[in-house]
Amino acid sequence: MVSKASNVFDAFDKFVGDAYNKETNTFDSKKAEDNAFNGKDKFNIILFGATGVGKSTLVNSFFGEDLAEAGKGKPVTQHLTKIKSKKKGVVLWDTKGIEAKDYDLTINQLKKDIKNSFEEYKHVDDVPHLGWLCVDSSSSRIEPRDIELLKLTEEYEIPTIVVFTKAYGESEDEFIECAIEEITSEKNKIKNLNYVKVLSSDYRINKSITIPSHGMDKLLGISLKLLPEGVKGATNALKKAQVVKSEIRLEAMKSSARKVVHAASVAAGVVGASPIPGSDAPLIAAAQSTMIYKINAEFELSSDISNATSVVTGILGITAIAQVGKAVVSNLLKFIPGVGSVIGGAISATTAIALTEAVGHAYIAVLEAYFNKETGVVELPSNTTTILNTFKEYFSFKR
Numbered sequence: 001m002v003s004k005a006s007n008v009f010d011a012f013d014k015f016v017g018d019a020y021n022k023e024t025n026t027f028d029s030k031k032a033e034d035n036a037f038n039g040k041d042k043f044n045i046i047l048f049g050a051t052g053v054g055k056s057t058l059v060n061s062f063f064g065e066d067l068a069e070a071g072k073g074k075p076v077t078q079h080l081t082k083i084k085s086k087k088k089g090v091v092l093w094d095t096k097g098i099e100a101k102d103y104d105l106t107i108n109q110l111k112k113d114i115k116n117s118f119e120e121y122k123h124v125d126d127v128p129h130l131g132w133l134c135v136d137s138s139s140s141r142i143e144p145r146d147i148e149l150l151k152l153t154e155e156y157e158i159p160t161i162v163v164f165t166k167a168y169g170e171s172e173d174e175f176i177e178c179a180i181e182e183i184t185s186e187k188n189k190i191k192n193l194n195y196v197k198v199l200s201s202d203y204r205i206n207k208s209i210t211i212p213s214h215g216m217d218k219l220l221g222i223s224l225k226l227l228p229e230g231v232k233g234a235t236n237a238l239k240k241a242q243v244v245k246s247e248i249r250l251e252a253m254k255s256s257a258r259k260v261v262h263a264a265s266v267a268a269g270v271v272g273a274s275p276i277p278g279s280d281a282p283l284i285a286a287a288q289s290t291m292i293y294k295i296n297a298e299f300e301l302s303s304d305i306s307n308a309t310s311v312v313t314g315i316l317g318i319t320a321i322a323q324v325g326k327a328v329v330s331n332l333l334k335f336i337p338g339v340g341s342v343i344g345g346a347i348s349a350t351t352a353i354a355l356t357e358a359v360g361h362a363y364i365a366v367l368e369a370y371f372n373k374e375t376g377v378v379e380l381p382s383n384t385t386t387i388l389n390t391f392k393e394y395f396s397f398k399r
């Protein structure tokens, strides 16, 4: 009986992780948040191109923040830096600090570095899923080094897109056409050329004339198309991380959040179904709190942990009132850090599942309501009461 019951708790333990301590009935919100972000699916990308071609500008407008600046990458080698953004679920390899004039000289070293680090990967999750090779559209010719890099990524089966940056207008088209011809020419043996021309940020000519950015949606489309079938997580991670198309971003965030709600319901359900005596309420609260932190992570909401905690506490208060009355609420409040001993009754599996789903889907609806379609960012009011009032509008649970 006991061993069976402990197996039954696997789904709970797997979902909640080490954020909840069953012995002390304490929930560690910081751990919950860290686990939530660490558990996000990752999209791995490698970026090529000399200094000045527009890599940073491209990444900045594609992901909504300069990952290279923010992440303070860890140097893999002299010319290769790995930048992890936990918030966005993106791992970026950047060929950093290579001046155009040195690029030919350093290309052999870079190739060695890339080969070495690719061969060191222990897990498929560590391999770059996609490459972007940036070529300045205002340059005069395609460089042999660019061809060599394309061959290298082909060898490692990393789908790579040639991104013609700073494509202001028709004057760049001539070069781009020549470049494509050169890359695909007989002698270079590049089998599949994928390319896109972009202006990743608006280009201001003078007070009255600005060339609007363009091509970013194409870059997103081709990137999604080229991602290998096997890395579903990476596809969704890319959809969530980009800010080019906010509808795609929102849908992917919601889809991941719904998976979180499902896993949370299963976790809460096993608590309700368990024959182990004792109070179910704190465990179910732990599952629901974990769920909210994970949904936050899917929507890239982090930072103010105290605010998040008061939202979690508030939500559990509201939903417990709807479900089992004030007695449980006081238990739940004891469970929230600050603590106290927990007493209380059993909650059925059906109730635990239904309640957790109701909380999760209402919370997703709240975040969607505050999702700014222009910026692609959830903008929560700083006032917790306002958030909780919105939650009440969406939350419905019939006993």
Ligand SMILES: Nc1nc2c(ncn2[C@@H]2O[C@H](COP(=O)(O)OP(=O)(O)O)[C@@H](O)[C@H]2O)c(=O)[nH]1
Pocket (backbone or CB within 6 Å): 049, 050, 051, 052, 053, 054, 055, 056, 057, 058, 165, 166, 198, 199, 200, 201, 202, 203, 204
């Ligand atoms: N307006 C505009 N400027 C760009 C664009 N791409 C690059 N630049 C400019 O070109 C310069 C070099 O770009 P940067 O992104 O720093 O290149 P990196 O060294 O490859 O990261 C900067 O002054 C950018 O502002 C673009 O799409 N639009």
Ligand SMILES: [Mg+2]
Pocket (backbone or CB within 6 Å): 055, 056, 057, 068
């Ligand atoms: Mg840069």
